[in-house]
Amino acid sequence: xxxxxxxxxxxxxRFPGPTIYAREGDRVLxxxxxxxxxxxxxxxxxxxxxxxxxxxxxxxxxxxxxxxxGSYTYDFNITGQRGTLWWHAHxxxxxATIYGAIVIMPKVGTPFPFPQPAREFEVLLGEWxxxxxxxxxxxxxxxxxxxxxxxxxxxxxxxxxxxxCSEKHTYAMEVEQGKSYLLRIINAALNDELFxxxxxxxxxxxxxxxxxxxxxxxxxxxIGPGQTTNVLVHANNAPCRxxxxxxxxxxxxxxxxxxxxxxxxxYKGVPNxxxxxxxxxxxxxxxxxxxxxxxxxxx
Numbered sequence: 009x010x011x012x013x014x015x016x017x018x019x020x021x022r023f024p025g026p027t028i029y030a031r032e033g034d035r036v037l038x039x040x041x042x043x044x045x046x047x048x049x050x051x052x053x054x055x056x057x058x059x060x061x062x063x064x065x066x067x068x069x070x071x072x073x074x075x076x077x078g079s080y081t082y083d084f085n086i087t088g089q090r091g092t093l094w095w096h097a098h099x100x101x102x103x104a105t106i107y108g109a110i111v112i113m114p115k116v117g118t119p120f121p122f123p124q125p126a127r128e129f130e131v132l133l134g135e136w137x138x139x140x141x142x143x144x145x146x147x148x149x150x151x152x153x154x155x156x157x158x159x160x161x162x163x164x165x166x167x168x169x170x171x172x173c174s175e176k177h178t179y180a181m182e183v184e185q186g187k188s189y190l191l192r193i194i195n196a197a198l199n200d201e202l203f204x205x206x207x208x209x210x211x212x213x214x215x216x217x218x219x220x221x222x223x224x225x226x227x228x229x230x231i232g233p234g235q236t237t238n239v240l241v242h243a244n245n246a247p248c249r250x251x252x253x254x255x256x257x258x259x260x261x262x263x264x265x266x267x268x269x270x271x272x273x274x275y276k277g278v279p280n281x282x283x284x285x286x287x288x289x290x291x292x293x294x295x296x297x298x299x300x301x302x303x304x305x306x307x
Contacts, residue, residue: 027111037082047076049099091215091219096108101144102141107196125190129181134165135162162269183275203228204231205253207286208250210226211228213304213305221306248285
């Protein structure tokens with residue numbers, strides 16, 4: 009990525025890692041075998057661990073980390089929750105590459121409180137460093153300064169064609185005109201609040217952090233690190249290719265990664281040679297938009 013390769017820690021050889029699918033009320037067992045050089049643990053971010061707090065996963069808080077070569081089975085119940093959450097490594101900075109989605113469907117026979125989408129997509133926003141993230145964190149700690157900023161943002165592990173050597177590293181989702189789609193958006197970035205938008209399309213926010221919201225329509229969303237947001241997107245525009253884009257929100261005078269990651273929403277039948285259009289994201293320091301957006305979030 010970004011014109012050079014480096015080794016990273018992944019789950020099942022995938023970046024981002026595999027999605028875990030379950031239903032409200034399920035008992036979930038996940039066996040984790042650690043082949044990495046680091047001792048590590050996995051946290052199930054946002055899951056309410058009723059009477060199974062030992063399975064929550066933060067290293068040295070609810071468990072000792074899984075040692076290299078060791079295994080541990082996480083065993084927990086999903087109680088009173090449905091929607092989008094996520095999992096990630098919970099030690100050092102390993103969650104820069106060890107993360108994935110958790111999709112909790114409602115109980116059988118219980119519909120969504122919004123129109124049934126034709127299909128769902130997971131959209132994981134992240135950060136990428138060219139150097140070893142553990143060395144970057146260690147260097148920042150030793151100097152007493154903030155660690156070096158990331159070299160790129162990513163959408164489903166790929167930065168998109170605005171970055172060098174990344175034309176092939178672009179995530180694309182195919183849609184059909186007239187149909188609606190549910191995007192399960194997760195901000196897996198370590199440090200950055202991110203704006204997200206789709207050129208030519210509004211989004212209807214229907215859930216945040218596995219809690220249904222009163223639906224509202226917006227051209228962009230703001231999503232903090234560790235947060236999830238579900239949106240409905242109606243493919244009601246002219247058949248073409250449209251960029252989805254993610255960029256930092258930062259309203260204080262600090263150094264930050266202001267590069268824009270892109271992915272493509274592509275209508276079925278449109279050739280890949282068509283150049284996508286970019287969405288208009290809020291200004292990097294647009295606090296007014298963020299405050300207005302947050303006021304619209306209602307149970």
